[in-house]
């Protein structure tokens with residue numbers, strides 16, 4: 001679809017209406033999501049591609065990457081970002097990387113092929129696939145793409161491929177098991193940091209060009225990154241001293257935090273109300289008083305909620321600045337990296353995509369659950385807006401259709417739950433209860449905000465043979481289908 005700005009102007013059919021959680025969690029919105037033509041874009045998307053569909057926009061993406069890069073300025077530190085492509089499949093983001101000089105982190109052979117086909121230079125690609133086939137490694141060798149090696153079998157395969165083709169393969173070693181606050185940061189990935197001496201044999205170094213060190217930590221704790229980076233610096237010094245190899249970079253992976261919500265009070269308020277509901281001292285805020293894995297026993301709550309922290313105080317470039325400005329024995333980390341001419345690499349996925357997309361679905365029906373509560377059925381399934389987080393903790397936006405479907409039944413819809421198209425009892429698009437003070441009707445559109453990072457694609461499935469959602473790119477000039485759907 002190409003929708004020219006200022007082209008045929010239809011009467012706007014979709015107007016923003018009110019929808020909020022019974023315990024509200026107001027989403028942060030980018031200007032493009034509040035633009036006057038947003039209702040028109042929604043209408044065109046729905047008319048041409050049905051429900052659901054995704055809208056993406058690369059402007060905030062470039063801004064987010066730019067801001068991370070500038071953190072290096074105070075230390076003369078070269079910060080290079082490699083967008084973790086697995087977080088969103090749209091090729092517009094890969095093109096944006098190429099056009100703006102950013103790298104791409106690829107997690108599979110097809111991601112590698114696509115990045116190369118988009119014209120991303122080999123030196124701007126990092127291959128971090130968790131499982132690497134012979135074919136993937138051969139292609140990296142042939143195209144001089146740096147591969148992040150995770151285990152000894154991968155090293156053996158890389159060495160044999162390099163030896164057989166009489167070329168050296170550019171690699172980084174993934175490390176793990178860093179010490180932090182008296183504990184080890186355990187991981188299923190990478191080589192334990194203390195094993196580096198036995199891994200780097202002369203035979204290995206004869207065939208592989210060790211360009212850098214790499215890690216990716218679970219979670220978002222900046223202090224853990226600080227510990228890991230200092231330990232990588234020590235390893236880098238050791239490699240130079242003992243093996244005579246000067247590394248070019250340390251790559252600290254992804255995990256840059258973002259905030260989906262505008263208000264810390266709302267985030268805390270939601271969980272206080274959830275606590276009270278589970279303890280029986282307040283009204284439920286979730287379907288069937290779902291505890292998200294927590295239970296109340298004798299007036300106490302047990303268990304943990306597996307959720308992304310939708311509100312965070314320290315995010316993006318301020319989070320990175322904390323790392324770079326941290327110090328040890330009077331030296332800053334940024335200064336120590338720069339002094340050794342080591343580039344600091346990052347592989348942001350979610351944070352690069354902050355503000356870059358929404359997922360849109362049409363209301364198909366309203367009905368009563370057998371327990372009497374209202375269900376609003378959307379023409380989408382839960383895999384089309386889902387990550388490993390137990391729920392989507394930002395209120396969707398409601399766009400009401402100014403030309404409602406004729407003969408709609410009156411259904412009292414002051415509040416209810418959003419459900420999807422899979423056939424299970426558990427098919428809720430969110431377990432949170434929402435209010436619709438101005439009603440909600442068949443044909444209205446529900447917009448899930450800020451879904452570009454993982455929510456759109458990480459779990460999407462063709463179960464029930466439902467087609468995958470189409471992806472549309474919004475630019476200042478047009479709205480068109482992303483190349484991934486061509």
Ligand SMILES: Cc1ncc(COP(=O)(O)O)c(C=O)c1O
Nearest residue numbers: 084216254255256347348349350
């Ligand atoms: C190796 C690696 N790099 C980068 C990322 C991106 O992480 P995030 O989206 O949290 O920035 C991941 C995510 O799992 C990863 O495994």
